[in-house]
Amino acid sequence: MAATLDDKLVVAISSRALFDFEEENAVFESGDPQAYMAMQLARLDVAARPGIAFSLIKKLLAFNDTSAQRVEVVILSRNDPVSGMRIFRSGSANELQLHRGVFTQGRSPFRYLKPLGAHLFLSANADDVREALSAGFPAARVLTESVLAGGNYPSEVRIAFDGDAVLFSDEAERVFQSGGLDAFQQHEQDKAFQPLPEGPFKPFLAALHRLQRAGDCGMRIRTALVTARSAPAHERAIRTLMNWEIRVDEAMFLGGLPKGEFLREFEPDFFFDDQTGHVNHAARHVPSGHVAAGVTNS
Incomplete structure (x- = not known):
């Protein structure tokens, strides 16, 4: 074979x-x-x-x-x-x-x-x-200048993802770029029950989900959504993951706060974000990678 x-x-x-x-x-x-x-x-x-x-x-x-x-x-x-x-x-x-x-x-x-x-x-x-x-x-x-991952969770693969333009498409980000925060919040509130289109990393998250269900080998996967979204825009993100039948273990809706310190507490083995400002700050705390997708990278 x-x-x-x-x-x-x-x-x-x-x-x-x-x-x-x-x-x-x-x-x-x-x-x-x-x-x-x-x-x-x-x-x-x-x-x-x-x-x-x-x-x-x-x-x-x-x-x-x-x-x-x-x-x-x-x-x-x-x-x-x-x-x-x-x-x-x-x-x-x-x-x-x-x-x-x-x-x-x-x-x-x-x-x-x-x-x-x-x-x-x-x-x-x-x-x-x-x-x-x-x-x-x-x-x-x-980012080769990132700090190395810590060793506190040897039996867990810990991965953190940004939302828009990473797990989700950049649809909402485009609204934010063109109309500002109020337009973004209203857009997401109006479409709270309409799942966001898939972003570039949705297939990887789905593959991790399948791996977790494949069998018990002593390892676990723990994922986190770490996003600049805040209420009421949080609901569409959560409902999108529910629609995909994929769960994340932690969700951080930070409303524009710097992500690095929160990521330092989560201690991921890797963090993915599309915005250079976020990922450069995160790299001072955790292993980080830039996803050159979406309107902010066009």
Whole structure:
């Protein structure tokens, strides 16, 4: 029987999102790929340190056990195949079960998301993320300056999502941009019983929901909606999730308050937001990624 990923949650991730390759990347960005390749080859037996998305990936892989392989993580990288050897060795040294990878030697790798059937793409390359989002895949640019995840919840994958233009479409955000807060609140109150259209990360949230129901392996998923919405606009967001038959464990309707301090208390392994101001502030507290979708990023 041919191998398939159809029954798994599939995460595609770049090497810089998973490991701390910032020193090596500085050499790559200098325009000397041969020097970069030589550095990686010389460090072949030096395990790279964990990167910003490491905690998220390690915990998701913990859903796999001897009875079922529920999660597949695939390295999808602009690296060359030689550098790919170090990535796999770093995975082994850090006890990550990484078996598949695509290395494109400087070319954009996003086109391989389709045959992988990826539910999420994480990369430090903004162009790759935009192309992935345009192709319909949940994707975020990992802020490599983010703080690393804490270790207080080893048996929980904790993920926080913004609402508009992330879980939901940017329909309401467009009203806010054109008409201001009062117009936004009235629009959402009038449409409280009309579900919001899906945003780019709804498929990933749904995949997490399926993973949680797949079986008891000692790991749990805890999700949070962290949004600038406030009452009365909160109701449409909640009713939309109910319509999707997807629940979140926590919801924070912050009415424009900075999200970072609240996220610090939630302690997610990763946070996704479409607005650079929110995500840059959050990165000072938790691992964060920018979702370049919606009207604020057009």
